[in-house]
Amino acid sequence: MAVDPDSCAYVIFTSGSTGEPKGVELTHRAAANTVEDINARHGIGPDDRVLAVSALDFDLSVYDIFGLLGAGGALVLVTEEERRDAQRWRDLAARHGVTVWNSVPMLLDMLLTASAGQAPPQLRLALVSGDWVPLDLPARLAEASRGRCRLIAMGGATEAAIWSNAYDSTDGAPEGWPSVPYGTPLRGQRFRVVGPLGEDCPDWVPGELWIGGAGVATGYRGDPERTADRFVTDGRERWYRTGDLGRYRPDGLLEFLGRRDHQLKIRGHRTELGEVDAALLAQPGVSRAVTVATGPRGQQRLTAFVVPEGSIDLAEVERRLADHLPAHAVPSALVPLPDGLPLTANGKVDRAALAEHAAGLGVVSGGTRQPTGPVEELVAAAWRELLGAEQVGRDDEFFALGGDSLLATRLVARLREAGVRGARIAALFTHPVLKDYAATLTLDGEKPVTRVLVSDPAHAHEPFPATDVQRAYWIGRTAQLDLGGVGSHYYSETDEPYTEVTALERAWRRLIARHPMLRAVFDEDGHQRVLTDAEIPDFTIPVRDGEEHLTALRQEMSHQVLDPARWPLFDVRAVHYTAADGERRTRIGVSLDNLILDGLSMMIVFTELRQLRDDPDVELPPVEATFRDYLACARPSEGTVAADQQYWRERLPSLPPAPRLPLLREPSAVGRPRFVRRATHLPYAKWQRLQERVRAYGLTPSVLLLAVYAEALGEQAESPELTVNLTLFDRQEIHPDINRIAGDFTSLLLAAHHPRSGESWLARLRGLQARLWTDLDHRAVSAVWVMRQLAEERGPGEAAMPVVFTSALGIDDERARLLTPPYWSVSQTPQVWLDHQVLEDSEGLRLTWDAVTGLLPHELPETLMSRQLALLNELSTADDWDALTLATGLRAGEPSAAPVTTVKADAGGPPLGATEELVAALWSELLAGSPLAGREQGFFAAGGDSLLATRLIARLRERTGVEVPLREFFAAPTVAALAAAVHEHTNRTTDQNWEEGEL
Structure with missing residues (x-):
């Protein structure tokens, strides 16, 4: 009987991780592709028998039936009562001469256990899939079968015709692998490891596993919406998005990393x-x-x-x-x-x-002493809520439970509101154990008046004052100021498969209606006002088509100066284009002004934008307060301001100057600055190890990163003693919706670094943290006010603090986890030379350096990046930070001031020869908007990062057939050096082939 190969062969229901059954529809062609490949690989024929231990509603049964019967073999059936009886399987397999085993790993394990180390005598092939393969299973099977039986680990999805990949694990996992590899695709099938923006991930980088090729199912029967969500067309090919995480190793093997829904935050x-x-x-x-x-x-x-x-x-x-x-x-x-x-x-x-x-266990770890007395109980209750700890004992440490400076700030505010006296951030550093910290506190008879944020819709559209930081941003963009003429703003690009912007426009319109500060403008006096609906036109996204518009997109948007008096103080544009492989794609540029949004607010915007775009019908929880309401309520008392001003007046003499870095020219000679970003990642595992070490020492991760940054700066500056401008995201918890309000809550703190030669890393870190936390107790006065005082005492030149550190750690762990690195991004701030930013994302710790091009030597940010990574690597492996001493630092009585110096940088001439010209062309293609300055220009100085470097090497390999190791390019990231490396590896390959007799 003739059968259409593209007609439905079967529908099988699977619930996956959602628990809700979905009917997967497979064609004859898809199922036959898998069955025929497995039979051909393993020589399945009339003499083979399989024991049908899988239920008919499990897709392994599809192969049991059609794989074996189709090859003329036999199917040995079991009754429902025998389906969990491993001893019965053993007997049936021996009696009927079973040669093939096909099940999840656990059932094979049960068979071997029931067989007392004796596999069925005729068993020659075991196929296991559907779950992790225990590392000891290959050796147990080999011993039980006397080496007669091969073990094949399989993987895939019901939605891709039983299996899509295989690995011969007879000899176990390769050395250094934590699990049996996923292997390689079956015939006619393909795998992609896809990043969050639809990009293919390079080796080692985790992403979602997508399956393509002949095995992909038709979809979910009767469920077009779910089908559209999980089955996607990218270019000319249809793919199934598995929801599994994996990555490619350099040898081409896939490594399975688990389900996305098995990844969580603890x-x-x-x-x-x-x-x-x-x-x-x-x-x-x-x-x-x-x-x-x-x-x-x-x-x-x-x-x-x-x-x-x-x-x-x-x-x-x-x-x-x-x-x-x-x-x-x-x-x-x-x-x-x-x-x-x-x-x-x-x-x-x-x-x-x-x-x-x-x-149902309700297990409580033994040995925990319960808090004693009302103060300890108050502190423990606050720790439980802020740290997400189920149980807190009086011997627990704040940092060991995940505390950091931001949480410490919130803790102190809550304790004060609860009537606790003596609550200080600095005391928490010196007394991190709950019982010790509680001993520094006393409980008042009466609670102080608690500030409560009250919504004021009647005055929502009336002007209100800017914060000190907003006003600094507003004044700083004035072109007449040194390093002015730029807005404080963040620009990012995403690159994704072709998409119409209709859904994106709709999502942005909902965000504009939801967040008042997306409707804000500033008047000529620097006051801000939220526009009424009648004052705002319909928001649209301009769209251009053609690859030639990509460069213009970045050039026009990456360093925008938006007019504060005109709406909107953000910009969104799109470009449709055809990629080199013929795929249609869309590049989206988003520019956000810091006048209206701080770092957390940008995270809120991007995560909510994603929700609204993915599901147009989603109802986001309402935000019952506004940024205007917050500022009206959060003003500190006059007494607090006066006390903190006095504290900082006394601190002024001990504040070192900003880092005196080498300069190519004076800031006044730069004109309108342009910022170039360098970026890298600290891998997740190494970042986790560092965090554990930091908390074991009673420190915070942000303090570690600030210290490493200051240390690297001190090695390049005229003096190691310096002050860094620290960005804080300080939202007082005076409303339940405080972390869902969009606005610029930014405050600044001057962080002084006082290194001493010969001190240990631990001592240096603790000294920095102690100073920092004492200063945080007096943050009712902003750094803007402190810098004005410095200008009065030392002069304007000494008051500038143009080197910035921005840590987004801890501001919103859940949103940070959802964030993914953009295709390209950069930030800029007027009067800033260098801004180092750290953020935890889906890949680990993301570190970026935004520097003014033409002011600092082009290699300086790369030197800082290399030095900071080296220090972090050293600290991650050092056994005892107290024994790790530092030679850099001031000795007693040594002066810290020194004059600013300038140096000259040479980018070299134009590319020489065909290889350099090819490298330069690929370079310019990747770094659109940053034209090549010369053959000796640094790749990272021109705006490159690790991901773009990987793409450059990959494209060069496609064009020349030569693969230059990334570490060589990182060591010498110039056009000239990369071209020389291509020639060197070409010659090396030629010599090797000659020796092996291939030429």
């Missing part, structure tokens, strides 16, 4: 449950292990279930875990399951049953 740290499971399985006496998380978001707790091999000392396992995992990833409870893990009907671990079991 005490503010991104945690992968698979990593916890792997650490448990590495412990002696643990046969199987699965970790689940229970509790509300922000207060989740890990519970690990282990299947022991005989007797097991759980306390010893927990101690060993503490040596191999960061503190937040160590499970709160270890629960033994001697009878094994619960399984679903198809043999997968029943995580829902385990989560229900864990939720």
Whole structure:
């Protein structure tokens, strides 16, 4: 009977991770592609038998039936009563001569266990899929089968015709792998590792696994909306978005990293449950292990279930875990399951049953002493709420539970509102243990009057004063000032598969209606006002078509100076273009002025924009207060301001000057500045290790990064003693919606760095943190006021603080986790030379340096970047920071002031020869908007970053067939050096081929 290969072969229901069944429709062509490939690979024929342990509603049964019967083999059926009886499987397999096993890994494990180390005598091939493959399974199967049976680890999705990839794991996982590899695609199938913006991720970078090719399903039967969401067309090919995380290794093997919904935040740290499971399985006496998380978001707790091999000392396992995992990833409870893990009907671990079991345990870690007395109880209650800790004892440390300077600020505010006297940020640093900190506090008989933010819609459109920082931004863009003529603003680009802007326009219109500061303008006196609906025209996004418009997009928007008196104080534009591979794509540029939005507000805008764009019908929770309401309520009292002003007057003599860095020219000679961004990432694992070390020493991650930045600056400046302008995102928690209000809540603090030669890293960090936290206790006076006082005492030149550090750590962990690096971005601020920014995102710690081009030597930011990364690497591996001494720093009595020096930089002449010209062309293509200055110009100085460097090397490989190692390019990032490296590796390859007889 003739059958249309593109007609429906079967519909099989799968719930995936959502729990809601979806009918997956597969064609004959898709299923046959997989079945025929597996049969051809493994020589499946009439002599083969498979034991049908998978239920018919599980897609492994599709291969059992059509794979074996289609090859003339046989299917050995089991009854429903026998489906979980491994001893019965053993007997049936032996009696019927079963040669092929096909199941999830757990069922094969059960078979080997029931067989007492003796595999069925005829078994030659085991296919396992649908769950993690235990690392000991290959060796156990090899021993049980006397080496007769091959073990093939398979992967894929029901939505892609049973399997899409395979790896021969007979000999186990390769050395250095934490799990059995996912392997390589099957015939006619393809995998992509896709980043959040639709880009293909380079080797080692995690992303979502997409499956393409002949196996992709038709869709979800009767569910066009869900089909459109999970099945996408990118260019000319259709792909299934699996929701799984993975990455490519340099050898072309795929590594499976788990489900996206198995990644969560524990005490503010991104945690992968698979990593916890792997650490448990590495412990002696643990046969199987699965970790689940229970509790509300922000207060989740890990519970690990282990299947022991005989007797097991759980306390010893927990101690060993503490040596191999960061503190937040160590499970709160270890629960033994001697009878094994619960399984679903198809043999997968029943995580829902385990989560229900864990939720009912109510396990409390032993040895925790409860808070004593009303002050300790007040402090503990505040810690629980702010730190997301389920239980807080009197011996717990603030930093070990995930505390940082921002949370410390909020803690002090809450304690003061609760009537606690003596609450100081600095005291928390010196007394981080709860009982010790509580001992520095006293409880008043009466609570102070608590400020409550009251919404004032009747005056919503009346002018209101700007903050000190807003006013500095507003005045600073004046062209007559040195390094003026620019707005304080952030520009970013996203690059994605072709999309119409209609949905994006609709999302922006809803945001404009939702956030009053997106409707704000400034008058000639610097007051701000929110426009009425009648004053705002319909918002539209200009669209151009053609690759030639990409350069203009960046040139026009990256250094915009928006007129504060005209709406809008943001800009959005799009360009449709055809990429080199023929794919149609869309580049979207977004420019946001800091006059109306601070860093957290930009995160709010971008995350809500994504929600509104993805789901036009989504209803966001209302924001019941405005930035105007906040400023009216949050003003400090006159007494507090007077006390803090006196504190800073006394601090002025000890404040060092800003870093006296080498300059190419005086700031007054630069004209209108242009900023160039350098960016890199500290990998997630290394960043996690550093955070754990920092908190173990009672420090905060932001202080570590500030100290490393100051240390690198001091090595380049005339004096190591310096002051950095520190950006703070300081929102007083006087309304439940405070962290959903958009506005510029920015404040500034002058952070003084006083290094001393011979002191240890730990001493230097603690000294910096102690000064910083004492200063934070007096932040009712802004750094703008302090700089005015400095100008009066030392002169205007000494008052400028043009070197900035901006830490976005801790301002919103959940939003930060959702943020993904843009395709390209840059920020600018008037009167600033250099702004170093740190932010935790989906890949780890993102570090950027925005510097004025033509003012600082072009290699200086790259030198800072290299030095800071080297210091962070050193600290991540050092055993004892107290034993790690530093030679840099002032000696007693040594002067700190020194004159500003200027140096000259030479970018070289134009490219020489065909290879340099090719490199220059690729360089200019990637760095659109930053024309090549010369063959000796630094790639990062021209605006490149690590991702663009990876793309440059990849495109060069496509054009020349030569791959230059990235580390070589990082060491010498110029056109001339890269062209020379191409020639060197070409010659090396030629010599090697000659030696191997290939020429």
